[in-house]
Amino acid sequence: MWRLLFAISLPAAAQSWAPVTSGTTANLRGVSANGQVIWVSGDKGTVLRSTDLGATWRSVSPPGVADLDFRDVETIGDRTAFLLSSGEGSKSRIYKTTDGGMSWTLLATNLEPKGFWDCIGFWDPTHGIIVGDPVDGRFTILTTSDGATWQTLKGPQANKDEGAFAASGSCVFTHGTREAWFGTGGIGGARVFHSDDAGKTWSVAKTPIRHDSASAGIFSLAFADALHGIAVGGDYMKPDESAGNVAITEDGGKTWTRPAGSSPGGYRSGLSCRTAGICIATGTSGSDFSSDNGRSWIKFGEEGYNAINGFAIGTKGRIATLVPPAPR
Numbered sequence: 001m002w003r004l005l006f007a008i009s010l011p012a013a014a015q016s017w018a019p020v021t022s023g024t025t026a027n028l029r030g031v032s033a034n035g036q037v038i039w040v041s042g043d044k045g046t047v048l049r050s051t052d053l054g055a056t057w058r059s060v061s062p063p064g065v066a067d068l069d070f071r072d073v074e075t076i077g078d079r080t081a082f083l084l085s086s087g088e089g090s091k092s093r094i095y096k097t098t099d100g101g102m103s104w105t106l107l108a109t110n111l112e113p114k115g116f117w118d119c120i121g122f123w124d125p126t127h128g129i130i131v132g133d134p135v136d137g138r139f140t141i142l143t144t145s146d147g148a149t150w151q152t153l154k155g156p157q158a159n160k161d162e163g164a165f166a167a168s169g170s171c172v173f174t175h176g177t178r179e180a181w182f183g184t185g186g187i188g189g190a191r192v193f194h195s196d197d198a199g200k201t202w203s204v205a206k207t208p209i210r211h212d213s214a215s216a217g218i219f220s221l222a223f224a225d226a227l228h229g230i231a232v233g234g235d236y237m238k239p240d241e242s243a244g245n246v247a248i249t250e251d252g253g254k255t256w257t258r259p260a261g262s263s264p265g266g267y268r269s270g271l272s273c274r275t276a277g278i279c280i281a282t283g284t285s286g287s288d289f290s291s292d293n294g295r296s297w298i299k300f301g302e303e304g305y306n307a308i309n310g311f312a313i314g315t316k317g318r319i320a321t322l323v324p325p326a327p328r
Helices: none
Strands: 016-020 028-034 037-042 047-050 070-076 080-085 093-097 105-109 117-124 127-135 138-144 151-153 172-175 179-183 191-195 203-206 216-223 229-235 246-249 270-273 279-283 286-290 298-300 311-313 319-323
Touching (some): 070 117, 117 172, 127 172, 172 216
Antiparallel strands (some): 016 319, 070 080, 080 093, 127 138, 216 229, 229 246
C-alpha cells in the first residue's frame, strides 16, 4: 500500500516536480515507498531501489528478466517487496524479495495463455490480491494468505469489451483487512468492482468516466477512507482531453459521480491520496492537486509522468520528487 511523501499543508500553486538522476533509460511504471526506502519498476526487467529518499538509486532487478515489464512494485517494510510483471501468458509473474533486492523468489507465473495480470495490492504482509484481464468472460482474481502461495478465485463477470489497465499498477486498491476495489476500462468498462471479503464475492457500480474506446476507462483508484474514493483515467490516446477523466464516491463505491468542481487537466494514469483528502493525480500531460477528496483539481507541472507515490516516474528513466519537500 502506497505511503505518500508530499506535505498536506502545501498550496497547489507551490507544488512542482524536481527531476532526479535514475541511471536508467527504461520506461518506469511502478513506484512504492516505505520511509526513506523507495522502489521503482519498469520495462526491460528494471527494478531500482533507493534508501535515501531518491537521492541515489541502485539496480536490484531479478536475474534473467530483461524481457519482462514490471508494472507494479509493492514494498512492505524496509527490505520486503513484491514485483508484478504484466504481459500475455507467462510474461505475467510475481516475484518477492525479503533482503532488499539482493535475491528474488518467483512466486507465481500465469499459466493461462489468454491471461494478463494488471495490478496487485496488499492488506498486510501476508494477504494480497492480483487483478487480471478477463479470461472466458470473468476477471482474473488471485489471492494469497501467506505472502507466498497464490490461489485463483472465481472472478466477477466482465462485460463484452471490458478489461483492466496496467498503466501504473494501481487499478486495484485495498483497505482494512478484507476490502478491495478495482476499476475497468474499454467500451464495456468504466466500472468499479468492490469486495468486502478479500475477493471471494464482488458487487459492481458504473462510473461517469469516459469509456468510448478500447483505450479509455479507469486507470487508477485511491481511497482516503472506507467511504471516500476517487477514480481517474480518461483516454490515453487523447492525453490532453479532460472530459470524463475523474469520478468520486462518498459511500464506499456504491455510487460514483462527476465532481462539481474542476477536473484533472487530461488523461491521468496514477493517483494517490492521504486521509486528509489531499490527492495528486499524474498522467502523460501533467499533474493535478486536490485538497477536497477529488471534488476540485488544480493542474501543476507540464511534465508527463505516469505514476505517483510522492515520486513521479515516466518514460526514459525519468524520476522526480515533489517539492517543496515534505516534512518528515
